[in-house]
Amino acid sequence: xxxxxxxxxxxxxxxxxxxxxxxxxxxxLPDHEQLWTALGDAVxxxxxxxxxxxxxxxAALGGxxxxxxxxxxAALELLHTAFVVQDDVIDGDEVRRGVPSVPGGAAAxxxxxxxxxxxxxxxxxxxGILAGDLGLxxxxxxxxxxxxxxxxxxxxxxxxxxxxxxxxxxELADVRLQLAPAADPAPLREVLAVAELKTALYSFQLPLRAxxxxxxxxxxxxxxxxxxxxxxxxxxxxxxxxxxxxxxxxRTGKSALGDLREGKRTALIAHASTTETWPALQSLLGRADxxxxxxxRARDLLTACGSRAWVEDLAHWHLTSASEAALRHGLPAxxxxxxEATTAQILRGVELTLPGPAxxxxxxxxxRAKEDQPA
Amino acid sequence: xxxxxxxxxxxxxxxxxxxxxxxxxxxxLPDHEQLWTALGDAVxxxxxxxxxxxxxxxAALGGxxxxxxxxxxAALELLHTAFVVQDDVIDGDEVRRGVPSVPGGAAAxxxxxxxxxxxxxxxxxxxGILAGDLGLxxxxxxxxxxxxxxxxxxxxxxxxxxxxxxxxxxELADVRLQLAPAADPAPLREVLAVAELKTALYSFQLPLRAxxxxxxxxxxxxxxxxxxxxxxxxxxxxxxxxxxxxxxxxRTGKSALGDLREGKRTALIAHASTTETWPALQSLLGRADxxxxxxxRARDLLTACGSRAWVEDLAHWHLTSASEAALRHGLPAxxxxxxEATTAQILRGVELTLPGPAxxxxxxxxxRAKEDQPA
Numbered sequence: 001x002x003x004x005x006x007x008x009x010x011x012x013x014x015x016x017x018x019x020x021x022x023x024x025x026x027x028x029l030p031d032h033e034q035l036w037t038a039l040g041d042a043v044x045x046x047x048x049x050x051x052x053x054x055x056x057x058x059a060a061l062g063g064x065x066x067x068x069x070x071x072x073x074a075a076l077e078l079l080h081t082a083f084v085v086q087d088d089v090i091d092g093d094e095v096r097r098g099v100p101s102v103p104g105g106a107a108a109x110x111x112x113x114x115x116x117x118x119x120x121x122x123x124x125x126x127x128g129i130l131a132g133d134l135g136l137x138x139x140x141x142x143x144x145x146x147x148x149x150x151x152x153x154x155x156x157x158x159x160x161x162x163x164x165x166x167x168x169x170x171e172l173a174d175v176r177l178q179l180a181p182a183a184d185p186a187p188l189r190e191v192l193a194v195a196e197l198k199t200a201l202y203s204f205q206l207p208l209r210a211x212x213x214x215x216x217x218x219x220x221x222x223x224x225x226x227x228x229x230x231x232x233x234x235x236x237x238x239x240x241x242x243x244x245x246x247x248x249x250x251r252t253g254k255s256a257l258g259d260l261r262e263g264k265r266t267a268l269i270a271h272a273s274t275t276e277t278w279p280a281l282q283s284l285l286g287r288a289d290x291x292x293x294x295x296x297r298a299r300d301l302l303t304a305c306g307s308r309a310w311v312e313d314l315a316h317w318h319l320t321s322a323s324e325a326a327l328r329h330g331l332p333a334x335x336x337x338x339x340e341a342t343t344a345q346i347l348r349g350v351e352l353t354l355p356g357p358a359x360x361x362x363x364x365x366x367x368r369a370k371e372d373q374p375a
Numbered sequence: 376x377x378x379x380x381x382x383x384x385x386x387x388x389x390x391x392x393x394x395x396x397x398x399x400x401x402x403x404l405p406d407h408e409q410l411w412t413a414l415g416d417a418v419x420x421x422x423x424x425x426x427x428x429x430x431x432x433x434a435a436l437g438g439x440x441x442x443x444x445x446x447x448x449a450a451l452e453l454l455h456t457a458f459v460v461q462d463d464v465i466d467g468d469e470v471r472r473g474v475p476s477v478p479g480g481a482a483a484x485x486x487x488x489x490x491x492x493x494x495x496x497x498x499x500x501x502x503g504i505l506a507g508d509l510g511l512x513x514x515x516x517x518x519x520x521x522x523x524x525x526x527x528x529x530x531x532x533x534x535x536x537x538x539x540x541x542x543x544x545x546e547l548a549d550v551r552l553q554l555a556p557a558a559d560p561a562p563l564r565e566v567l568a569v570a571e572l573k574t575a576l577y578s579f580q581l582p583l584r585a586x587x588x589x590x591x592x593x594x595x596x597x598x599x600x601x602x603x604x605x606x607x608x609x610x611x612x613x614x615x616x617x618x619x620x621x622x623x624x625x626r627t628g629k630s631a632l633g634d635l636r637e638g639k640r641t642a643l644i645a646h647a648s649t650t651e652t653w654p655a656l657q658s659l660l661g662r663a664d665x666x667x668x669x670x671x672r673a674r675d676l677l678t679a680c681g682s683r684a685w686v687e688d689l690a691h692w693h694l695t696s697a698s699e700a701a702l703r704h705g706l707p708a709x710x711x712x713x714x715e716a717t718t719a720q721i722l723r724g725v726e727l728t729l730p731g732p733a734x735x736x737x738x739x740x741x742x743r744a745k746e747d748q749p750a
Contacts, residue, residue: 023540029572031551032544086508090501110554119554126465126550129504130543133461133511137539140515141532157516164512165398168505169407175501176406179485179494197404 005070009051012074013043016142020134038102039131042081045097049342050076050207056338057211060331061221065214068148072156072210075142079160079202082135083167089128090175095255103128136164148214155213163206170197177265185273186265192234199240200233224329228322228339235318236346238311241266246299246308260298261290267311268302277305319343384426387449388418391517395509413477414506418456420472424717425451425582431713432586435706436596440589443523447531447585450517454535454577457510458542464503465550470630478503511539523589530588538581545572552640560648561640567609574615575608599704603697603714610693611721613686616641621674621683635673636665642686643677652680694718 017040024032051073058069085102087093094104107124115123143156173194177186208225243252244259245268259266263286272281284290284298302308323343326336392415399407426448433444460477462468469479482499490498518531548569552561583600618627619634620643634641638661647656659665659673677683698718701711 020540023537024544025537025541029541029544031547032540035543035547036540086504090497090504092497110551114556115554122465122467123547123550123554125500126547129461129465129507130547132504133508134540134543136508136511137515137536140512141536144519144532157519161512161516162398162400165395165407165411165509166400166404168410168509169399169404172406172410172498172501172505175498176485179490179498181489 005055005066006048006052008066008070009048009055009073009077012070012142013077016074016078016138017043020138034106035127035131035134038105038127039081039085039135041099041105042085042096042102042131043077045099046077046081048073048077049345050080050203053204053207053338053342054211054214056342057208057225057335058214059211060335060338061212061215061217062332063211063215065148065152068146068152069211069214071146072143072214073207075139075146075160076202076207076210078135078139078142079164082132082139083171083202085128085135086132087171089125089132090171094124101128102131152213152216156210159206159209159213163202166197167202170194170199170201174198178262180265185269188267188270191265191267191270195234195237196230199237200230203236204233205229220329221331224325224331227329228325231318231322231325232339232342232346235315235322235343238267238315238318239346241268242308242311242315245302257290257292257295260285260295261288262286267314268307271307271310272302272305275305275307277301281305316347319346381423381427381430383445384423384430384448384452387445387517388452391449391453391513392418395513409481410502410506410509413480413502414456414460414510416474416480417460417471417477417506418452418510420474421452421456423448423452424720425455425578428579428582428713428717429586429589431717432583432600432710433589434586435710435713436587436590436592437707438586438590440523440527443521443527444586444589446521447518447589448582450514450521450535451577451582451585453510453514453517454539457507457514458546458577460503460510461507462546464500464507465546468633469499476503477506527588527591531585534581534584534588538577541572542577545569545574545576549573553637555640560644563642563645566640566642566645570609570612571605574612575605578611579608580604595704596706599700599706602704603700606693606697606700607714607717607721610690610697610718613642613690613693614721616643617683617686617690620677632665632667632670635660635670636663637661642689643682646682646685647677647680650680650682652676652682656680691722694721 017036021033021036051070054073054076055069058065063069084096088096088101089103093101094107095101096104099105100108103124105124106127107120110123111117111120140157140160143160144153146153146156148156177190177194180186205226206229208229209222212221212225241259241264243256244264244266245256247256249255258264263269269285272278281298281301284294284301287294290298299308320343323336323340326339392411396408396411426445429448429451430444433440438444459471463471463476464478468476469482470476471479474480475483478499480499481502482495485495485498486492515532515535518535519528521528521531523531552565552569555561580601581604583604584597587596587600616634616639618631619639619641620631622631624630633639638644644660647653656673656676659669659676662669665673674683695718698711698715701714
């Protein structure tokens with residue numbers, strides 16, 4: 001990963017945020033300031049994973065448009081922030097990364113000023129939708145102004161637009177997936193298809209291919225990067241699902257009760273529904289009043305029936321296959337090194353934030369394959 | 376108005392919709408199809424007011440970039456549709472123009488497939504937010520690809536982006552305005568400021584100035600158009616407020632109970648709150664269970680205390696001042712003619728859809744000034 005260049009991405013983000021703050025003109029416009037500050041704060045919380053991937057791919061493929069890569073990297077971070085903010089509206093999440101989400105923060109502020117709970121919620125939703133709109137537009141504008149020749153910019157905008165269409169479909173598919181009755185778990189195939197559409201495309205394929213476009217890499221590199229991005233993205237989503245159920249809330253910034261209370265359709269649940277543990281587990285899922293004791297019991301069941309180890313294996317397989325695909329397609333060694341570093345970073349996330357199973361039943365779980373591989 | 380050219384705008388919209396439908400690739404993606412079809416249906420329902428204004432301004436100012444004007448006009452209709460769709464999410468409106476709104480339609484479909492009411496509402500919100508995002512992005516992309524020289528396109532994108540920032544602030548300000556307790560009506564100044572930010576900028580100033588940019592009109596024309604757009608936009612919003620309370624639901628496509636039930640802060644209410652009728656009226660506003668009889672009584676009170684006539688006068692004044700400003704600034708006669716036609720169209724809306732006061736108390740209302748002027 002070109003982590004060394006991430007300060008340039010942060011500088012570019014600050015430049016875009018300063019530019020946007022001044023756009024409506026010299027008169028103070030408190031509602032604009034609120035939206036824009038909230039978006040800026042949400043940008044602050046990001047890990048710059050997507051710009052780092054873009055910069056790595058661009059450099060590894062011999063690209064020399066460093067300035068444009070930084071600009072497009074900043075645009076991808078803005079796009080990610082816009083998705084996160086609107087996702088929090090859709091999911092009704094009031095906390096993100098351990099601090100109030102954009103809709104949660106705006107709603108809390110309105111409530112402090114005397115709004116009713118319904119009124120505060122509505123203002124929060126409006127703030128999230130509108131801040132997201134401004135983030136999207138700023139991302140697209142940043143790409144359209146980046147310092148690259150017109151045909152390259154055109155290619156980047158095509159990729160951006162296509163990715164947005166597919167990601168929107170993935171986001172809707174994910175909401176739909178979660179609507180099915182708790183008794184009716186989604187098959188793994190569907191869970192993985194949604195992960196690809198909703199996460200892999202914009203978080204992995206888009207940065208990798210944007211780097212390749214800026215480096216003017218040949219078309220076979222693009223198809224290899226699509227395959228790699230899909231593997232990485234699905235692996236990343238599987239790790240995220242593991243963290244959502246087994247993660248340490250102190251480190252992940254989100255409660256490990258949320259997914260269980262929602263009865264969220266993840267690969268964990270898809271696997272568990274095919275085991276004999278399912279009837280016992282099912283009665284615990286999707287209960288809004290699930291307490292810590294029941295959550296612990298659900299985690300124990302998911303561990304005992306092998307679902308946790310199975311999803312960990314599946315995540316490892318996707319992530320390591322991504323690096324292997326880079327070698328198989330003959331991509332430059334610098335790129336497979338960068339992908340291995342990304343994989344290691346994602347897997348490090350698991351080790352850092354997955355506390356070991358808290359109950360003695362953990363002893364009955366199958367061995368956690370590949371857990372000892374170098375990360 | 377260049378109504379004769381509106382079929383070209385419809386053709387361009389169909390072209391953009393066909394292009395977007397094909398973007399995610401050859402595999403069927405039902406969630407994308409649903410989002411994109413919903414956006415397309417919402418585009419169908421529009422009146423092309425903004426493209427017509429753009430085409431008129433462009434032609435009247437001697438512009439010859441007809442093709443680009445049609446493309447940017449189509450983009451403004453897409454932008455308007457995106458705002459409408461996301462506005463329906465924010466306001467929880469399930470009906471728009473007499474048919475299900477995008478969130479309302481998606482929620483109803485999910486309910487038919489067995490979703491719980493909360494689940495269906497969530498899916499509807501997601502569909503509205505995401506379809507709006509795609510509309511915004513497509514609008515911006517259509518402008519960035521329009522057939523005009525690069526500096527003109529850059530100017531158009533700057534204008535688009537600036538307008539979007541201010542409109543988002545206006546939308547949030549409007550939601551905030553509606554949160555105040557019913558006993559605390561907003562002053563007229565605030566109602567008009569929100570109307571300018573939320574409506575005038577994107578619906579009037581943006582199309583007029585986009586036409587001027589394409590015609591490469593000098594900067595003094597732009598400041599005149601800003602003044603004109605602000606007057607037209609506020610007048611338009613005032614007419615919309617009148618229709619929201621006194622309109623014929625059969626013709627406006629929205630219930631004339633909604634604004635009263637919400638206790639919406641409009642110029643009507645700002646005026647009424649300064650009259651002796653206010654205590655009697657106030658007790659009827661913001662009641663979710665308001666029935667036809669009470670609504671009739673509220674309308675009678677608004678008529679009797681002179682608020683209706685006063686807002687009608689205020690709307691007329693704004694609309695006619697717009698045409699007068701065009702003359703005063705020495706803009707081409709074709710442009711003032713076009714503005715007068717727009718004004719007449721907006722005022723015709725009032726006459727067509729405002730049934731006369733239904734109760735005898737109407738006789739006590741002040742004379743409806745300017746109502747007999749040629750429209």
